[in-house]
Amino acid sequence: MPRLLQRVRATPSGRPADADDAPLRLPRYESPVYPMDDNTKQKIITMSSSRDFDTTRRTYEKHLAKSSTHLFESVGSINDVLFARKRSLAHMAEKRRARGIEEKPDGEVELEKYVAELEATITEMTDSSEEALRQVIDCRAELEDQPAVLEMVVEGLNAQQPNKRAARRAAGSDDDGDEHETADSAEEEAEDLPPMRGVKELLKSARKAKLSEYGQLTPYQRYALNNNYISFKKNWHDALHPEDQIPLPDPSTWFDDAGRPTKGVVADAAADDDLVVEREIIDLKCPLSLQTMKEPYSNHRCRHTFEKTAIMEFIRSNNGMAKCPVCSEDLRIKDLYLDEVVLRKIKRAEQAARRGVDDISDIEAEQDGDSNVIIGRASNMKNEKRPRQMEEIEEN
16 A cells, blocks of 8 residues: 655754654555446446436436427427518518609618618527527437437446556565565566546547547438438528428538538529429328318438328228328338428418408409308408508507
C-alpha cells in the first residue's frame, strides 16, 4: 500500500519544524488493482432493463415526443396565417385591378407592408422550429443509445483483469516469500497489464464513442430519413401550398453539401413517381376502399396512404405482413401512423365542399322566392366573413 502522508508539525510562523525544510513528497499514483466484482457488474447489466431506468427513459421519450408534436403543429399554424394574409392581399389587389384602378389605396399599401414584415417574422420562426426539431431528434438518438452505452461499459469492465500479484504485495503476502523484493520491481511487473479504468471513465468513453458514431452520419441520414422530420417538412410544405398540387421536394435536396438545411426547390412537374404519388394523396381516396379517407394512415415503408380500417384489415388478413397494394412494398401494422398532413387536407377539402354547397344554395335560393331560410343563412355567412377578415387584419 502507498505510504500515507505524515503530518508535519509546523512552527508558529507556519513553516515546517524540520531543519532541512524539505518539500513534502506525494506518493506515486497507483492505478486500481481490483476489478469490479461480478455482483456489481450484473447490476450494471440489468440497469438498462430495470423498472426505474425504463420509467425514466419513457418519461424522456414522452417529453421529446411532445416537443416534436408541438413543433409540427406550430410550423403549420404560423404558415397558415401567412398564407391567409397573402391571399387577402391578392384578393384586394385583384378587385382593384378588376375596377381598372392602377394606384394602390392606402389600405392595400399598409397590408402589403404588414404581410412583408409578417413573412420575415414567420420565416425566422420556421427556421428556429426546424433547428429545434433537429435538436430533439439528436436528443432522441442519444437516449436510444443508452442501452448500448451500458453494454460498452460492461464490456470494458469484463476486459479488465486483476493485477493479483500487485494486490498480494499490497496486502503484505507474497507467494514466493521474497520479503526483500522492492516496490519498484512490483510496479514494473504491474506495467505489463493495461491500467484499470473506473466506471465513470468507461461511461464517458462509451458516450463519446456513440456520439462520434452518430456525428459521422450525414444530415440526410440523421434527419431526412427520420419520420418526425419528414412529417414536419410535409406539414410545412402543405401550409405553404394548400391549394396547389406541388409535390414536396425530394429529401435528398433538404440539405446542401455543407449540411445546412435548404428551403427546397419544387420538383419538376414532369417527374415520374413523385408527382403521381402526390396527386394520389391529394385525391384523398383510399386505394383499397376507393372512398374518401376519414382516418388516413401512412407508413414508414412507402409513400402511400390508406384508410385505417382498410389497411389494417388488409395486413391482418395476410398474417401480419402484406405487400402495398400500390407499390408492393412490405407493410406491417407497426409501420403505420396517422398522417396529420393528409388529415389537414381532408378537413380543408370538406370545408371547401361546404362552401361550394352554400354558394350553390345561394344561387338556387335567389331563383326560388320560397327558400327564405336558405337565403338568410347563405347571406349571413357571406356578410359575416368580410368583417371578420378585416377585424383580423386590423388586430394584427
